[in-house]
Amino acid sequence: MWRKLYLYQVFIHSKFLFAVFLLALVGTIIAAYRTQEQFPILLYGMYSLKEYPQSSYTTYRIEISGQPIVLSSLPDAQHELIQTTLGHAIDLKKSNLISETEWKKFLKWLFTYSADMRVIDENVMTIYELICHYSNGKPVIDSEKQVYYYDGSGE
Amino acid sequence: MTAQESKNYIHLRGSFVFGMLLILVFYRLISSALLSQMNSPLFLFPQTEWVYAAVLKSGFLQYITAHYWSAALFDLLLLATPLLFLLTRLQIFAILFTGLLLTYYFTFNMVTGHHYHGLVGAILMTIPFWTKNEKPFLLLWDAVRYYLLYIFASAALWKILQGSAFHAEQLPAILQMQQLQLQLELPDSFRAAITQYFITHGTVAHIVLLLNTILQLSFAIGFATKKYDKFLLAAFIVFVISNYAVMGIMSAELLVLALPLLNWEWVSNKLAISSVD
Numbered sequence: 139m140w141r142k143l144y145l146y147q148v149f150i151h152s153k154f155l156f157a158v159f160l161l162a163l164v165g166t167i168i169a170a171y172r173t174q175e176q177f178p179i180l181l182y183g184m185y186s187l188k189e190y191p192q193s194s195y196t197t198y199r200i201e202i203s204g205q206p207i208v209l210s211s212l213p214d215a216q217h218e219l220i221q222t223t224l225g226h227a228i229d230l231k232k233s234n235l236i237s238e239t240e241w242k243k244f245l246k247w248l249f250t251y252s253a254d255m256r257v258i259d260e261n262v263m264t265i266y267e268l269i270c271h272y273s274n275g276k277p278v279i280d281s282e283k284q285v286y287y288y289d290g291s292g293e
Numbered sequence: 294m295t296a297q298e299s300k301n302y303i304h305l306r307g308s309f310v311f312g313m314l315l316i317l318v319f320y321r322l323i324s325s326a327l328l329s330q331m332n333s334p335l336f337l338f339p340q341t342e343w344v345y346a347a348v349l350k351s352g353f354l355q356y357i358t359a360h361y362w363s364a365a366l367f368d369l370l371l372l373a374t375p376l377l378f379l380l381t382r383l384q385i386f387a388i389l390f391t392g393l394l395l396t397y398y399f400t401f402n403m404v405t406g407h408h409y410h411g412l413v414g415a416i417l418m419t420i421p422f423w424t425k426n427e428k429p430f431l432l433l434w435d436a437v438r439y440y441l442l443y444i445f446a447s448a449a450l451w452k453i454l455q456g457s458a459f460h461a462e463q464l465p466a467i468l469q470m471q472q473l474q475l476q477l478e479l480p481d482s483f484r485a486a487i488t489q490y491f492i493t494h495g496t497v498a499h500i501v502l503l504l505n506t507i508l509q510l511s512f513a514i515g516f517a518t519k520k521y522d523k524f525l526l527a528a529f530i531v532f533v534i535s536n537y538a539v540m541g542i543m544s545a546e547l548l549v550l551a552l553p554l555l556n557w558e559w560v561s562n563k564l565a566i567s568s569v570d
Contacts, residue, residue: 144432144435144439147432148432151428151429152429152432155432155433159436166443175342175408176343176344177342177343177344177345177408178344180413181447181451182410182443182444182447182448182451183448183451183452183455184451184509185457185463185540186452186455187457188456188457188460188463189457189460189462189466189467189470190462190466191462191465191466191469192469192470195469195470195473197473197477199477206478208479209474209478210474210475210478210479210482210541211478211479212324213320213323213324213325213326214542214543215321215324215326215401216326218401218409219326219331219401219405222405222406222407223334223404223405223406226337226338226405226406226407227337227406230337230338236337240335240337243335244335244337247332247333247335250332251332251334254325254330254332268477270473270477272469272492274493275489275490275492275493276476276480276489277469277473277476277477279477
């Protein structure tokens with residue numbers, strides 16, 4: 139019976155491959171126990187952490203030369219390159235974990251990447267912070283303020 | 294199965310895998326997300342995982358992306374290697390493509406500061422093609438199948454063990470957070486309407502979440518038998534479609550992992566019949 143097992147067949151064929159798979163198995167169990175992954179040991183929770191509705195949500199809107207970027211209509215990878223990177227960079231900025239020079243370089247990169255393939259009148263980018271809450275399944279904007287401005291000067 | 298038949302099945306799988314991977318890389322190209330299109334991105338975010346930290350410290354990715362021509366050469370190779378594999382069936386192109394895709398994966402994840410798992414399926418699918426020998430190929434092919442089962446079965450177990458599967462507010466809370474941008478930018482879109490429906494219909498949302506957990510858990514049966522692989526394949530496709538409709542997540546890159554669930558004898562016969570017709 140056990141001779142039919144996949145891992146047994148791997149063991150018979152290649153001790154090296156068996157060792158790799160065994161390490162991956164043990165690594166996965168340890169990573170799951172510690173709930174912390176270390177590449178190449180990956181955990182797939184797929185939104186398994188408990189989430190609760192919040193009283194307010196924060197998001198950002200980017201305008202290039204006065205024109206808003208509709209992030210939701212961009213392909214996933216491009217969307218992630220802009221929105222996720224911006225969100226994480228703002229977290230660093232708010233926690234003072236990024237120098238002013240690096241921040242300016244980041245704004246310059248964000249502008250260059252976002253402005254690429256668009257026809258723009260002037261090299262300006264404005265980032266707005268939107269605070270929202272939900273009412274009847276729809277978001278309502280409570281406040282909207284300009285938080286960052288890039289005028290093409292960047293480092 | 295004769296040796297020739299077996300070789301044909303491996304050849305056929307190679308066509309499907311690398312054909313799909315070529316499309317995936319091409320989709321990244323038209324999404325302006327290849328290295329030369331990233332316009333010399335910054336590597337701002339600290340890396341806590343050892344491998345990521347080591348790759349970052351090496352400066353290799355920073356060097357490639359900082360120079361337009363090296364980034365463009367990288368992209369060209371990323372597009373060319375699956376094509377070259379399809380044309381020549383030389384293992385060297387499969388190995389090279391794995392390395393290039395892994396490099397791209399690290400770059401994308403470090404630049405965005407988020408360790409996406411989407412491309413892992415694509416990377417893993419290339420590994421069986423490092424060999425031409427039937428036995429190691431089939432063992433590696435099965436390993437990829439087990440990895441797919443692990444992804445889904447463990448996702449269900451995490452939801453059950455963490456209690457989120459039984460948490461009635463889970464799906465509406467995720468959607469409120471994750472789909473905010475969509476709701477603000479395209480409030481009249483079909484996907485925004487779906488999101489609004491699930492946010493306001495908590496019971497339906499919870500049933501959908503429970504069904505999703507059961508669907509994911511059903512992949513555990515695959516560890517014991519391959520008898521139900523066609524049902525798992527159907528479940529996978531249902532997951533990919535509903536994941537896009539409800540969560541707005543394109544799982545196309547994960548979809549390549551569905552190939553080990555296919556009955557290749559059946560595919561081969563079907564294609565042979567089609568070519569005779």
